[in-house]
Amino acid sequence: MKHALTTVAGNRFEAVEKKDEIAVPTLLQEVLAMGKSERKTFWQDHFKKCIKCYGCVDICPVQLPGTHGTLEMEKWVPRGELPPVYPLFHLIRAYQIWDTCVLCGDCEQTCPAGIPLKTLQDLVRYFSPEEVFDLVPGLPENAQNAIIDFVKSTQHIRENENRPLKEQELMKGA
Numbered sequence: 384m385k386h387a388l389t390t391v392a393g394n395r396f397e398a399v400e401k402k403d404e405i406a407v408p409t410l411l412q413e414v415l416a417m418g419k420s421e422r423k424t425f426w427q428d429h430f431k432k433c434i435k436c437y438g439c440v441d442i443c444p445v446q447l448p449g450t451h452g453t454l455e456m457e458k459w460v461p462r463g464e465l466p467p468v469y470p471l472f473h474l475i476r477a478y479q480i481w482d483t484c485v486l487c488g489d490c491e492q493t494c495p496a497g498i499p500l501k502t503l504q505d506l507v508r509y510f511s512p513e514e515v516f517d518l519v520p521g522l523p524e525n526a527q528n529a530i531i532d533f534v535k536s537t538q539h540i541r542e543n544e545n546r547p548l549k550e551q552e553l554m555k556g557a
């Protein structure tokens with residue numbers, strides 16, 4: 384997996400280097416180029432500023448009520464605890480809309496703590512959950528597995544929702 388990440392980061396830097404007009408790498412590129420402990424410090428330093436105002440949830444155009452599935456935030460993120468348990472609150476929020484996120488950046492814009500939430504969305508959007516956990520280190524294995532299961536089950540539901548009605552009916556009858 385490390386090799387895959389190094390290749391992705393390398394390709395993106397190469398693409399940027401070819402464009403003379405782009406002198407500074409994006410934050411996503413910087414995160415991809417970090418070592419594991421540097422990345423952990425990076426995300427910890429950002430996530431610990433969170434005041435759990437839920438502004439990022441409320442502003443999001445695709446964050447619909449009732450889409451939490453089996454992974455309710457309250458199960459993993461105790462009420463009244465500040466900052467929220469690293470890095471669960473942020474990962475769960477990001478994963479809830481990983482495939483419908485339109486990358487508008489409103490979550491990041493509205494965050495009073497200045498947390499780079501758009502970069503987090505880029506990660507969950509473009510990398511597999513296994514890769515994202517390597518990019519956001521520090522999550523207990525049981526929580527990792529729960530989120531991976533959640534992502535897979537959500538994907539299955541959404542893929543099914545996009546099938547033509549007739550095909551869905553045939554599948555129900557199978």
Ligand code: SF4
Nearest residue numbers: 433434436437439494
């Ligand atoms: S908007 Fe920022 S401070 Fe508020 S809950 Fe979201 S990440 Fe935390």
Ligand code: SF4
Nearest residue numbers: 443484485487488490
């Ligand atoms: S970038 Fe994605 S997660 Fe953030 S507000 Fe826009 S749609 Fe929602």
